[in-house]
Amino acid sequence: MNGLIQDLRYALRQLRKNLGFTAVAVLTLALGIGANTAIFSLVNTLMLRMLPVREPEQLVELLHRYPGEPHLNGFSPQAYQLMRDHNHVFSGLIAAAYQPFHVRGEGLEPQTLQGGYVDRNFFPVLGMQPAIGRLIGPEDDRTGDPSAVAVVSWSYWKSRFNLDPAMLGKQIIVEDMLVTIVGVAPRKFSGLQVESRQDVWLPLAMQPTVVRSGLGWGSLWLVGRLKPGVSINQAQAETAVLYESTLEEQAKATNNPFIRKMKLEMEPAGAGLSQLREEWAKPLLLLLAVVGLLLLIACTNLASMLLARGATREHEMALRLSLGAGHFRLARQVLTESLLLSAVGSLLGVYVAYFGAGVLAKIIVAERRPGPPLEFHVRADMHVLLFTAAITLLTILLSGLVPALRAMRTAPASSLRQAGGTSETRPRRLFGKTLVVAQVALSVVLLSAAGLFVRHLLNLRHLDLGFHPDHVLLVTLDPEGSGYNDEHLSLAYQDLLQHLEAIPGVRSATICAPSPISGAGANRGVTVEGYEAKPGEIRNVMESWVAPKYFATVGTPLLMGRDFSFGDKGGPRVAIINQTMARYYFGSRDPIGRHVTFDGDGQPYQIVGVAGDAKYMEMREATWRTIYLNTFQEPSVDSRFALRTGVDPEAVAPDVRRVVRDMLKTVSVKSITTLTDQVNASIVPERLMATLSLWFGVLGALLAAIGLYGLLTYTVARRINEIGIRMALGATQSNATWMVIRDALGMVCIGSAVGAPIAFWSERFAASLVPELQIRSAVPIASGTVAMIAIALLAAYVPARRAARVDPMVALRYE
């Protein structure tokens, strides 16, 4: 113990003595460990952290999927009841419908809370006990006679009632309904969703009473608890049969045979339900690989720095040996220094991770998506702490082991004969070079990955969207509770459009629902005049409800026919289709004047125009068959406006608010954004991947450059005598410069040659996770290599100049 304290004290003294070295080493490790911990925290939150419920590993999420489309958790009440009552695989099946609630009450400020309706099984199946009071149970969830009760979250109880138990029995108004708070959920429970915190739960049976409409076809989220011994595959096989029987009824009722193609799937739900998981899991795993490489570079860097320092301390080690220290004692001394550096580095790294993860979480939830805003709280838990401890241990081993082993091999006699100097043996120099080569190779992989992701982002940015997102302002109004009926709102909006166009800087105004690349969409099956659908053919087309001047406003060309007009209102129903739809149904024939009829709708729409193809929900998707309908011909007009401006679109936002306030006094502006921001928000994963991989790539390359710089500086210092000899024999300054540059280039070229195949393989690995990545080009690897060579030359510049300035007289005097 005494020896350890001595080692620690000595290590501290050494680190304090070499503050520059210590600062670089600690910063290097902090960045490496911090980046890894930050990304792992996100992975942990999104994928690993278990719900605070009883035996979460037994929970499964029920999903359904159309072939070729993403899966969804959204079932009809009928499907839920059938599967709940007739399955043999679940010990319980629970349903919830999530929705924001407007909550007010005596002494409570009105606010919108995330919450949901939960069925009677919800809390019992999750195995939860209330913090106080009781939870929703069978006695509350009676169809036709539900209890008007609510359970609130612990955080809501704390923030609004200051943990006062007397709040039990208090009445609050949810939407417009008076309900009684009967209990508080356990402290750690805030719903099943990872990125959204629920604060209020009502019995599912209350839903028709509260919103005065029934639950929609896909409004219920289902989660089951597997019976002991039942596998997820067994459960899926049995439940799928039950689900398919409900689809049959659905297909007949809606005259949509395509519904029969839907398949039931199940996924483990112990880590909670997540809207982000599917989209972010793979990018985050890729990022974890990227920061893992960064950490490896950091460790290699530190190892080479420690080795170089160890070489200058060889005489000291030999002296210690000659004074009776054992080899293990010397190794322990070196490892103690490495441990101290890693410990300080990881402490600082946790600090970096705390901020980094918070920023990343904000960026992730900033991605546009329909529905309520998401919250994504990244907290350190046992997983994160273990992970950080593990990577810290790894850094200690990777960076400290080799210098420790070298210390163990110190030969006292020969080292002491150096009389304070050190010998630069061939194996040692080779080992130092190997470390730099490894750093260069890893950096080439990182830079190539950065090149790949940046290129992918640029491809997306240069994608032909079919519309021009710049200079378009998107404004969403909220007519809810404004007192306008559909007819009045339609007339008011016509008026509003004219006034919006009169705002200076506005070129045109329209309505569009959904706006392009909003992530939302709608589709229906159609029958097209003159087209015979084949059995099993996908008959659905995408729908957009737009106002006149939509195409001019968003910049989609109208190829044939005419635009919508306000005069269409009250007349025969008209539609404009996109080029893909025209080509699909009519080939080379003229579609103008033909009719399209939606499933379940008797009245046809006459095609009056053909518009150019444009991306609909997502940038990455193929072009859908799309039909545009005049919103003013529909029973209710939509409230999403778009304005093309000749100036910065955000500059007209205050005027838009003023005009809306002046014209529609009771209608509020719900949100204002630009189409450019909406498009950018749709590629958050790509932007984040490109930005982070570029940063990490540059950081890795810088670390490699520092390593190279350190090695070359050290080498030049050790080879001063040799350089002096060379100069005495006629070498010029440029010969000496070239000697160092050649050394650097040699290491970089070998590193690049090693890194390029790894980068090639890594690109394929990345593409297997993100299929949209285009890996046909060698540009990312080539540019990564060129960047690394350029950085290496910069790193070699100073040592090369130092070599060129060696005075042979001074150098030879060292002899």
Next chain:
Amino acid sequence: MTETGQALIQIEDLTKVFYTDEVETHALSGVHLAIRKGEYVAMSGPSGCGKSTLLSIIGLLDTPTGGRYQLNSQPVENLGFAERSRIRNQEIGFIFQSFNLIGDLTVYENVELPLTYRQKMPAVERKKRVMEALERVGMAHRVRHYPSQLSGGQQQRVAVARALGGKPSILLADEPTGNLDSRNGEAVMELLQNLHREGATICMVTHDPRFAKHAEREVHLFDGKVVAEEELKKLMADVHA
């Protein structure tokens, strides 16, 4: 005194002053020296008399503070770094006390090294010269060895071969036997004598009178000045007294 026209090295009133902090050290004070082609000169004198400094200036490793220095009738005292490098490479061969072979290079590569700094010398020519030089010193059979695999005497012979490879105008040897035992020291002196017989011009610094006798002329230095042998003896006696 030799005729100026035939002198390979012509030094007049050469001075060298070292400045450290506020101390001014006069290493050489008005040295006059001429070395003819084919001559074998030994420079001797007590430690600190300036003989190594003079050798460094002759070898263009250092520059004088004052005076004139002509090599092959060309003034060289004010040349730039690159030109001095070129002349060092082509006209001067160095033999150091501690051999100064590069540990990472083989015997062959060490001897080849100065030739690689000469532009446009074909590899075939380089190889021919390296082998010739190594054969002259009897080390041709050790071309693939590294310096650490050779004895001190062998290393110095390789260093001599390196100096000879470039066919220089003059060989400058700074205490060439200083790191060798007497047997190996004698062998190296014999080698230098043979080279002289074959026409080489040699300037050797030594403090050992036994080895100085191998040269055909001795130059004595004392306190940075060239002195006659008798005068040196008197000065030395004064110092000891």
